[in-house]
Amino acid sequence: MLKKRIAFKLMAGFAMIVLVSMLSIGTFFIFMFRGYTFHTSQATLLNRAHIIANLLSENQNNIGPMRGYGFVRFLDAMTEAKVWITDSHGHPALLSGPGRGTGFGMGGGLGKGRSPGDPVNSGPLPDSAQQVVPQVLTGKDSVSESFSTLYHESTLTVGVPVLGLNKQVIGTVLLLAPVTGITATVNKAIGILAVSLLVALIPAFGLGIYYALQFTRPLRAMNRTALEMARGNYATRAGIDRQDEIGQLGNSLDLLAEELSHTVDQLFQEKGKMADIIASISEGIVAFDLDLKPLNVNSALPEIMHRPHPYPLDELEHDLAGLGIMAELQQVTQDKKIIAITKDWLDKKLKFILSPIIDKNGNVSGSVALVQDISESERLEELRKDFIANVSHEFRTPLTVIKGSLEAIMDGAVDRPGDIERCCERMLGETRSLERLVTDLLDLSRLQAGKLSLNKEPVHLPTLLADTVKSLQTVADKKGVRINYDPVPGIPPLAGDYDRLRQLFVIFLDNAMKYSPAQTVVTVEVIAGKTLDVFIRDQGRGIAPESLPYIWDRFYKADKSRRSTGTGLGLAIAKHLVELHKGQVSLQSELGQGTVVKVSLPYS
Template sequence: MASFREEGRSRSEGTEFVAARHSLRWRITAAFVVLVLLPLGWIYYFAIDVLETHPGLLATLVFFFAFSTGVVFQWAGQLAKTLEEYTGIVRRLEAGHGASHYWMDQPDELGQLAKAIYETTESVRHKIHQLSQDKTKFETILESMVEGVVGFDHMGRILLMNSAAEQMLRIQSDRVRGKLLLEAFRHRELESLLIQALNTGEVQKKQLQLWPNKPQTFRVQVVPVWTEQRRLLGAAMVIDDVTEVRRLEQMRTEFVANVSHELRTPLTSIKGFVETLLDGALDDAKVAKRFLSIINEETQRLQRLIEDLLQLSRIESQAGRAVEDQAFLEPEMQRVRNLLEPIALEKRITLQVDVQKNLPQLPLSPDNLKQVLVNLTENAIKYTPEGGRVHVRAFRQDQNVTLEVQDTGIGIPEESLPRIFERFYRVDKARSREMGGTGLGLAIVKHIIERSGGRVTVHSQVGAGSIFTVSFPALQE
């Protein structure tokens, strides 16, 4: 064991000796010795007779040589130590640590070197801090975007990806960084857009579906990224989910088409009968009276349609505002019963109303509450055959007031239930128009109820009838 330690110590000393031999201190001293010994050797060779006769002169030369060598060795050591400190400063800067200012009093090259290192250190530190702030801002903005963003280099390899893109493409950025798009996400159209943008240097745009089994539409835009010297760095791909936008555009298109159709139908009828009357039908009093009666019905239908459209527009324009009005359900229900009971009796339909006593106020105006009650109850009467029954009841349920309108009518097919509250949607369009419906009644009901914080649902079975259930939040008494 002792021999092993001695061997290790000797190896360590040997390594230190080799490092010392190659250090700046020893190299400067050795260079000085060589440069001094050359002229001394020349003097000794040509003046050996003088030196032998004057032995003191030789001793003086040897002394000054030894003294000068010692001074140079000491000065070289200080120089090497100073350079080692500068090396440590640079290494700490490289490791990301701050470097302190090493000051030297003498205005020589070392002092200038120290000043240059300090100024460089401060400049680099400031730039690193600025870059770190810019990087933090960039990452914060990138992660807060709802659009998916993917960055590529000029070869099409993935450089970065935000969280939105990870969710849309269902991949993790850490696993695909450095890979080609087709290796990370197999989609030919997406790959084709990227290749076209990189090859042509032009922006590429397209709407497409990323997943074949999901009806989602994405708008993809690939923008090439250039340097100031017009050298292609790569491309940025922005992916935006426009499914909801497309749905709203489709709804708007359908709404305009439906309104146009609903307005055109009675106007066409009125125009036809007016032309017939002008062509001579006015002379026949019986025919003229019948035509004028039809024109009156179509005019009333137009009036109802326009009134419903205006009311729906008012309700939608008030969306998001606080509901300040309040109403009691029992008195409004009694008014609606008095209004619709003659219509029910005319069809021999039993209209039964059961309202629990002392119900709390509801967060909507009396007019809006009346509109909900009229639309639901009138619909139930319209689509219930003669001899049927319509039952309206209201009761307290936990913190809500529940209203149920049940009928024994023709019912609603299951496939039509999800769309029953859409504007202008009709299960049987011909029958609905015959009964004078505008196709907006249930849409108005839904908007009024949701604005008051409630919800409406429907359960129905063809041939057995329907149950519309409305849940209102009850106000504190």
Template sequence: MIWRSVVGKLWLTIILLVAFVLSILTILLLQFFEDFHVEKEAEQMERLANKVASVIERYDDRDQALDTAWEITDFYPTRVMIIKDEEVNEGRWYSPNAHGLPRISLDVIKGDSVLNKVFTDGETVVKQGNFETATEAAFSNELLVVGVPMQIDGEDHGAVFLYQSLDVIAKTTGQARNLIYIAAGIAIVLTTIFAFFLSTRITAPLLKMREAATQVAKGKFDTKVPMVTHDEIGELSIAFNRMGRQLNNYVTALNQEKEQLSSILSSMADGVITFDKTGAILSTNPPAERFLKAWYYEQGMDEQPGTDIPEDINELFRLVVMLEREQLTEVELQGRSWVVVMTPLYNQSSIRGAVAVFRDMTEERRLDKLRKDFIANVSHELRTPIAMLQGYSEAIVDDIASSDEEKKEVAQIIYDESLRMGRLVNELLDLARMEAGHNELHYSNVHLQDFGQRIVRKFSGLARDREVELKFHLSNSDRMLMIDPDRIEQVLTNLLDNAVRHTPNDGEVSLLITSLEKGVQFNVKDTGSGIPEDDLPFVFERFYKADKARTRGRSGTGLGLAIARNIVESHRGQISVHSKNGEGTVFSFFIPDQPDK
């Protein structure tokens, strides 16, 4: 609607302003013309009255003087009243051409304080007002009366009065009023056209600027406003275009920062969650999403990011908001340990939310536990042989072993324990080198038939003593494999020794070598007691022993399977175990074909 637009408001403002000014000006002009006409008529009537008085005074012939006076006044819309003497009733003459004006009696003139001054003071007087007339007139009783003193026959008692109706003056003023109205109407029309033209000229750039602002609001920051003028609006267009360029630069920079921050968050190993001041989730990265999914799974809920979080995190958020400082907690979830550090986010002086960093400390805790267990196991493994060495050495020193046979037995024990300590140290050194990546392999092309038979023969005596049947099978007797034979023999020796020792009498131990397309599969299978299900995930850990009932003297160091795993992995292979209590165990490892060495 036009009154809601800038064009309409500007046009209406100019019209109202011009109309107001013209109205005031018209009123003033009308008043001026009315006063001007009255004043001019009064002056003219005064001159006419003086001329009539002069004619009456100069001519001795009264009739000739009156005829001359009537001729002089006949052309003016006035009526003349000549009074020779105010005291007598004779000597009063009225102009024959009355112009529709009635007679005014002498009593009315004498009864007026202003008009009576002509007789009393000998002054020329002018007055306009309503006067009582003798008869009905064609005009209103509002008259303009001019009176001048006159001497007749040397007497100062005479006067000449001219009066005319103000309606005649009003007619003249009305013509001027009509002209003023016409001029005011023309001025308003011209002003309307000019105001509309001016407002459209002013608002056309503003409309283009509004369209450009709409485009900018839609994200088109490269929109430009054409500069059609060189005034303030043109400068506004330049400023708008500059603002658009700056906004485009700022939005581009913000998008780059946002993408950079998103890339940083996505590539972080730690989880990050940002919260608003109500505790609702604003953004997450992949590790944090995995944490939430694990919690949703544990709670049996559907994935609804941003609706629910663990109560520990909620409590941490409340503490951060209340205390306005960083807080830390630890959450156990799905067997994993998470450390959560939450920091408040500020909006100038108030808190607008918080950011939480989730670090998965499971592996660090596991490694720390392994380190502690390693130290404890090494200490424990070394304490027994050292104590035995110390005890039997003291027996020799104190001559407790008196006979040569006893001394030889004690010396044999000391020797066995020293060998055991040596094996433990060597295995620890080997394992440390392997885990540090310093395991140097010496590859050679090995004939698996001869290789397997040689290893099986090594355990034939032990198997016979324990009444265990030992078997060997190779799927392809011509198969060759590029390996470090000493290291793979070490692996098989460890697996076969464990299998024979854990298989009861009349049991069976088999070494099965299967040739595959991309490598060779080695299986060591026994019919022994098996490994408990709870111990299966840990059998390849250092110092871990599934059979805790066996005495330490007859058991190994607990490093054999850990070393075996490292040897297999150094050959780019994989090792695994499958077992059931009472049904036996199968250790399997796969060695891929190696490129030419």
């Protein structure tokens, strides 16, 4: 685990650099020193060999003092090396030992003699000396470095020529010296280098640890900052106060955290806005992946589908499979085209608008379905059609009567004054019906547009109801329906528009009589409390439960048969008039049990 840490790698690298550098420099200097030492020893041996060679050359005819065993011992001691002197053929010429001596030939060459003593430098020349003799006999100096079997170690052999009077080579001087001193010196230098390396490694490791910590401490801080950012904490900062590249990296990381924080905040805001927009859409939205698996839904879909919120995705997938829209979804992802289909679901009619989700590269990444509950719009469309049919019928009937009466008068079919008067009365009655129809349409339009104003004044509601009942009594008598109303004394007046209040009670009473069979009673009752409550009860056939939610809608008629008169605007107008007076209206009805209308009006 330690080997994976950058601090260890930096420390080891620093120590390795120091070690390699010192080894390289030490090795270089050792080789330089060894070369210098060899070169110095070689120069010294050559110089001494030249001195001996010059001495021999100068004393060719006066050899007496240099003869014998002592001379060779003198040369060995003086040169600190083994000395061999050969003749012009490379044979040892100056040897000492029992019966041996040294002499010069008559022709100026070197010869042999004898004198008592122990052998010195006797026997054959070493291999290293034999290698240099041929070159020396040519009149050139020669140097050889090799392993000597005589000393059992490396030796340095030098050879120089001995020149005669005529500058011809009359012999050679060979010096052989072991390099024991040089090797020992080199080995000592290597020991000193090793000790220096060990000593140098101690501060190297210390400096390595120091600089590694200086380097890794900000890295650890940046690592912690990056981990915090990965956890979503964009407020964290590295806080590195340095002017080098590491400090720049830390500042860049802090800037990145700040920019990410700002960007993420914006993304969350946009996501929140998008979520709010999707949640506020009244239509249901379902997102699908490429496998047609639902991924997400908005809050409107459970209400449309009559399912709990949140809508379980497995249940949603089951419901959508039951609706049979998967084939269309597959077609949408393949054709990249929008498809609109209508499906029946429970008691509703749903419209699905299926669209592909296409990315910026033109690839389909999924699909989305917009689910609309068009039951109300379908119902309103049906109401509109019914309204057009009813209005057409309501207009056509009076116009037919008026047209027929006018044609009869114009053609002379009706020429008696009494008949003409009755035709005119019928046309006037039908004209009044048309006027009421147009008035209702205009009133409803003004009420919905908020353009109908009230002329408020103190209104005594019992008196208003008595007048209304009295004006409708004739119509009630013709249908065989009795209106029962007993005014209650002591009812305080309320602030309202007399004509509009009378209009709304006429609508309720007219409906009660219209749908009540003969020999039944319509009851009007006033109860004073916190509000003035007016109850209108009939004994008619009642209203079906499925029609009750829609009776206040314009153009709606619970009885859709052509025998039903009216345009379906009355209750819509009455409800608007009650609300215009800051009141409330409710209706309770059961089939075969009649209907009860309750109108609650404030006093002011």
